[in-house]
Amino acid sequence: MSLLEIKNLHVEIEDEGKKILNGLTLTIEKGQVAAIMGPNGSGKSTLAYVLAGRPGYAVTEGDILLDGESILDMAPNERAAKGVFLAFQYPVEVPGVATMTFLRTALNAQRKLRGEGEISTPEFLKLVRAEAGDLGINQDMLRRGVNVGFSGGEKKRAEILQMAILQPRIAVLDETDSGLDIDALRIVSEGVNRLRSPERSMIVITHYQRLLNYIVPDVVHVLAKGRVVRTGGKELALELEAKGYAQYTDEAA
Amino acid sequence: MPAVPETVDRVRQIDVDQYKYGFVTDIESEKAPKGLNEDTVRFISAKKNEPQWMLDWRLEAFRRWQTMREPTWARVHYPKIDYQDAYYYAAPKAFKAPKSLADVDPELLRTYEKLGIPLKEQEILAGVRKQGEPSQLDGDMMEGMRSSGRVAVDAVFDSVSVATTFKEELKRAGVIFMPISEAIQEHPELIKKYLGSVVPTSDNFFATLNSAVFSDGSFVYVPKGVRCPMELSTYFRINEQNTGQFERTLIIADAGAYVSYLEGCTAPMRDENQLHAAVVELVALDDAEIKYSTVQNWYPGDADGKGGIFNFVTKRGDCRGKNSKISWTQVETGSAITWKYPSCILRGDNSRGEFYSIAISNGYQQVDSGTKMIHLGKNTVSRIISKGISAGKSQNTYRGLVTAHRRATGARNFTNCDSLLIGDKCGAHTVPYMEAKNSSAVFEHEASTSKISEDMLFYCQSRGMSAEEATALVVNGFVKDVLQQLPMEFAVEAQKLISISLEGSVG
Ligand SMILES: Nc1ncnc2c1ncn2[C@@H]1O[C@H](COP(=O)(O)OP(=O)(O)OP(=O)(O)O)[C@@H](O)[C@H]1O
Ligand SMILES: [Mg+2]
Numbered sequence: 001m002s003l004l005e006i007k008n009l010h011v012e013i014e015d016e017g018k019k020i021l022n023g024l025t026l027t028i029e030k031g032q033v034a035a036i037m038g039p040n041g042s043g044k045s046t047l048a049y050v051l052a053g054r055p056g057y058a059v060t061e062g063d064i065l066l067d068g069e070s071i072l073d074m075a076p077n078e079r080a081a082k083g084v085f086l087a088f089q090y091p092v093e094v095p096g097v098a099t100m101t102f103l104r105t106a107l108n109a110q111r112k113l114r115g116e117g118e119i120s121t122p123e124f125l126k127l128v129r130a131e132a133g134d135l136g137i138n139q140d141m142l143r144r145g146v147n148v149g150f151s152g153g154e155k156k157r158a159e160i161l162q163m164a165i166l167q168p169r170i171a172v173l174d175e176t177d178s179g180l181d182i183d184a185l186r187i188v189s190e191g192v193n194r195l196r197s198p199e200r201s202m203i204v205i206t207h208y209q210r211l212l213n214y215i216v217p218d219v220v221h222v223l224a225k226g227r228v229v230r231t232g233g234k235e236l237a238l239e240l241e242a243k244g245y246a247q248y249t250d251e252a253a
Numbered sequence: 254m255p256a257v258p259e260t261v262d263r264v265r266q267i268d269v270d271q272y273k274y275g276f277v278t279d280i281e282s283e284k285a286p287k288g289l290n291e292d293t294v295r296f297i298s299a300k301k302n303e304p305q306w307m308l309d310w311r312l313e314a315f316r317r318w319q320t321m322r323e324p325t326w327a328r329v330h331y332p333k334i335d336y337q338d339a340y341y342y343a344a345p346k347a348f349k350a351p352k353s354l355a356d357v358d359p360e361l362l363r364t365y366e367k368l369g370i371p372l373k374e375q376e377i378l379a380g381v382r383k384q385g386e387p388s389q390l391d392g393d394m395m396e397g398m399r400s401s402g403r404v405a406v407d408a409v410f411d412s413v414s415v416a417t418t419f420k421e422e423l424k425r426a427g428v429i430f431m432p433i434s435e436a437i438q439e440h441p442e443l444i445k446k447y448l449g450s451v452v453p454t455s456d457n458f459f460a461t462l463n464s465a466v467f468s469d470g471s472f473v474y475v476p477k478g479v480r481c482p483m484e485l486s487t488y489f490r491i492n493e494q495n496t497g498q499f500e501r502t503l504i505i506a507d508a509g510a511y512v513s514y515l516e517g518c519t520a521p522m523r524d525e526n527q528l529h530a531a532v533v534e535l536v537a538l539d540d541a542e543i544k545y546s547t548v549q550n551w552y553p554g555d556a557d558g559k560g561g562i563f564n565f566v567t568k569r570g571d572c573r574g575k576n577s578k579i580s581w582t583q584v585e586t587g588s589a590i591t592w593k594y595p596s597c598i599l600r601g602d603n604s605r606g607e608f609y610s611i612a613i614s615n616g617y618q619q620v621d622s623g624t625k626m627i628h629l630g631k632n633t634v635s636r637i638i639s640k641g642i643s644a645g646k647s648q649n650t651y652r653g654l655v656t657a658h659r660r661a662t663g664a665r666n667f668t669n670c671d672s673l674l675i676g677d678k679c680g681a682h683t684v685p686y687m688e689a690k691n692s693s694a695v696f697e698h699e700a701s702t703s704k705i706s707e708d709m710l711f712y713c714q715s716r717g718m719s720a721e722e723a724t725a726l727v728v729n730g731f732v733k734d735v736l737q738q739l740p741m742e743f744a745v746e747a748q749k750l751i752s753i754s755l756e757g758s759v760g
Contacts, residue, residue, distance in 0.1 A: 052715045055707070080717040092712035096730025102716075105726055110717035145730065162716065 001068050003201050004028040004170055009062035011043075011050055011226075020046045022226035023062070028170065031198040035212055035237060036205045038223035039245045044205045045089055047223070048172045052086040053079050066170070080106075081113035083169030087159035087176050089205075094146035099158065102146045103128060103165050110166065131164040135191050136184075152179035160191045171195070172203045177211040189214030209241040224248040285342035291315060294465050297342050301434045301468075304441065314454040314464035321458045327621040328650045328682060329590050331563060334528060341466045341499070419483065426482050428512075429474040433501055436472035443474055447505055451534035451571045451598070459530040459592075460567040463499045467532070470500035475510035475541075484740060486515040502533040506541035508574060513544040515743055526554075526589060530565045539574030539601065544582070546739055547595075548747050551587035553754075558617030558646075561589025568595035572604035575630070580607035582738045584747040585622060586754040594652065596625035599633035599664075606635040609738040611747070613754045614647030614679070623652035623684075628664035628694065637668040640732045643679035644755055650682040657694035664694040672702040673731050675724065675755065725752040 004027070011021035020043045028034055038044055050057050051064065053076035063070050071079050094102060108118045119127075132142060135157050147155050156176050163171050173192070177185055192202070192215050204215055212220075212234060220236040221228045222245075229248045230236070285296045294315050298308040323334070423430050429440065437444050454464040471487045487502065506512050516533075529551060535543050545568075554561025564587075570579035581595040597606025608624035626635035635655065643649040649672065657664040672681035687696050705727055713723035729736070729748060736744050 054711050054715070075719070076711060076714040077717050077719050077722075080715055086715055088712070092706075092708050094709055094712065094727060094730055096733035097726055102713075102726070105722065106713070106716035106718060109719065109722055113717065166716065 002027045003030045005065040007063045010060045012058045012060055014056050014058045020226055024227045026228055028201045032218045033202045035217035035220045036223055037240055042223045043226040044223055045174055048086055048174045051172055052076055081110045085163055085166055085168030085171045087173040089174040091147050091155040091159055093148045095148050097146050099142045099146050131161055135161050136187055137161055153184045156180055160188050170201045174205045177206055209237040212237050222248055284340045287340055288337045293341050297466055297468055307437055311465050314461050317455050318461040318465055323458050327592050329619040329621050331590050342468055427476045427479050428481050430485055431472055433470045433472040447536055448503055451569050452532050452567050459565040460532050463530050463532045467499045467501035470502045473504040475506045475512045477507045478509040481512040484513050484515055488517050498529045500531045505536045506543050508539040511542045516547045526563050528563050533568040535570035535579055537572050537577035537579050540576045542578040544580045546582040546743055548584045549587055553587045553618050554589040563590045564588035566593040571598045572601050575601040576603045577601050578605040582609040585612040586750050591620040591622050593622045594624055598627045600629045602630040603632045604630055608637045609735045610639045611732045611735045613642045614649045615645040615754055618647040621650045625654040626666055628657040628661040632663040635666045638734055639670045640735055641672040641681055643681050644675035646678045648680045652684045654686045655696055657689040657691045659690045661691050662693050666696045668698045670700040674704045
C-alpha cells in the first residue's frame, strides 16, 4: 500500500467558492522523496495546507488517504499525531512562547494522542540539543519566542528542527529553501537528508533546481492550475529550469 | 514548560462551567441578624470584643456610608444590590480563636486541604519543596521567577480568621502576622496609627461600607531593617449563603523592611450573587519594599451568567518614605463583576510603584480593573503592565490614572496595556487618564488590542496540539511578562487557572 494517496482532489476557498485544486491525483510511496514544482499560484501551498488540515478550504470532491485511511475528517492535531508534518512557507510567530516550550508541548500532545507517555525532561533536552546543534541553532534562539525576531533563514531552520523532533512519517516542505543563504541551504539540506529513511516520505515544494542537487528526489511532479501535469525523474527539474513552465500552463488550460 | 500539558489534563477533567472550588463546607455557623444598621455594626464589634475607639471608628464610617451613593462610572452592569438582604457576619459556630492548629475544627482543615491550601506547617514545607523544585525546563518560561522557600498562611473563612501558620518563627524575626481582629487587641497603637491612613473611612462607597462592617483580615508589621524570612499569605474563603465578605488587610513595612505577600480566594457556586468588598492598605516607610500578589478566583457565575461574586475592592499602597517601593501583581480570573484598582501613592522622593495585571474574563463576566499611580514626590517612578484577555460574552476594561503633582519633578511612568480577544462576542476597552502638573514629568503609554489569530492556532494545531491546548499556549505566551512577576508557586498555579478559566472559549 502506498503511504499517501491523493485522489482526484478538488478544493475551493470556503467563503469565496474560488477553485484552487482541480482533480489533483498524486501517490507517495513509503520512503519516497517527491519534489513538486510549478508556477506561482498553481496551488502548491494550498495542497500542503489541505494535507495538514487548515480550516478555510472545502474539499468538494476526491479523497486523501494515509495508509489507506481517509484523513479528511481528522482535525489538524490528529493528522499530526498520525505523522503528517508541514514545514510552512511562512512560519508563524508565537510571542512569549519559547521554542523549547512549544516543541515539548507539541511532542507531548502528539504522544498523548498516540497513547504514549510523556517524554522525560532529560531525554527531551538531549534530543533538542543534538538536533539544534546539527542545524546551527543556538540556545538563545531556543529560549526566544517561537520565530519571534528570527531572520527568514532562521525560521526555515527552526522548521526543520521541529520536523527532526516530531519525527513525522510524511513531511511536506513548502519552499524551505527560499530565503536561505548558501551555507544555510547546505545545513538545512543535510538536516533533511539525515531524516530520510525507508519509513519516512517527503514532499519537497521548491522553485529551484539547486535544492534538488542537495536533496535528490526520487520523483518530480509538475503542478499547474491545480493538478499534476507531468511526472518524471530528477532530470525533469533540469528541463524545467531550462524551458520554464509555458508549455504546462498552456497544456493545462 | 511543564504546566501546559498538566493544564490541559485539568481542563479535560472538568466540564464547561464547572468551577472546581464550588463545593460547600457543611459547618454550622453563627450569623448576625440579616440586614445592616447601627446594631449590626455594634454586633460585629461586640463579637470581636473591640475597644470603644474601634467601635466609634466603625460607627463614624457607617454614618458616613448612609450618606453615600454607589458609584456608577465603571463599565459594569448588575442588578441593584439590596444591602438589607444580606448577612454581614458569619462565623463557624462555637468558634473560638484557636491557640494552635491542633485546635482548628477538622472540617475546616479538610476544606482547606480540598482547596489545596495546606495549613499544617509540615505539609507546607513538604508541598512547597516539591513544587518549588526547579525543573530544568522551567528555565524557558519561568525565567526570572523567584522560588520562595516557605509560605506562612492566614486562612479566613467567611468572617473570621481560622488559622495562622508559622507564627512562632515569624515572631522570632520580629514580624507580626496575625488576624487583624487580634491585632486590634494586641497592637492598638499600630492599628490606631495606620488603619485608614491610606484608604480613609470616607474614601468611597465600598471602602466606607467595609470600614463599618469588616470582620477580619490580616495584619502584617515588619519592623525596621527586617527582611521577612518567608512569603506571607492569606487565603480567603466565602462559604455561607447570602453573606458578604468584608475583609480588611493592613501591611506595614517599617524603614528598610521587605515583605512579599500573597492573597488567594475562592467561593462556593451559588445561584445568588454575593458581595465581596475588601480593603487593603499598604504602608512602606523609608527604603522599604512591599510586594503584594493576588490570584483572584472567586466564583464567576455559571455559563448563563447566573450567580457569582460581586468583587468591589479598594487596594492602595502608600510609598510614604523615600526610596520605598510597592508592587502589585494580580491575576484576576474569577468573580461575576470585578471593580478593582490597586494603586500607589508615590509620596516619598525616589519611590517606585508597579502594577502588573492579568485580567481574564469569560462567559458573562465583567471586569473593570486597572490602577492609579499618584506621583507626589520627586523622581518617582511607576510602571504599569496590564494584559486583558476577553473570551465568551465578557467585557474587560482597563482603567488607569497616572498623575504627577506640581512638586513631582522628574516623575516618570511607563504604561503598557495589551488586550487579547478570543472570539467575537466579547469586548476589550482601555480607558487611560494621564495628567501632569509638572512639566518635567515623562509619561509613556503603549496599548494594543489583538485577536487571537487563526494562523497562530493552526500553526500550533498542525504540530499536534488541540484547539484548547493551542489557545492555552498562546495565552500563556501573551501573559508571560506578568506571570514572571509572581513567586514561582503562584505562577504555576496561576497558569493552570488561566487555562481553566478559558475552558469552552474555543469552539
Ligand atoms: N485564502 C485565499 N483566498 C483567496 N485566494 C487564495 C487563498 N489562498 C490561496 N489563494 C489563491 O490560490 C492560488 C494558489 O495559491 P497557492 O498559495 O497554493 O500557490 P503556490 O503554488 O503555493 O504559489 P507560490 O509558488 O507563489 O508559493 C493563488 O491564485 C492564490 O491567490
Ligand atoms: Mg506557495
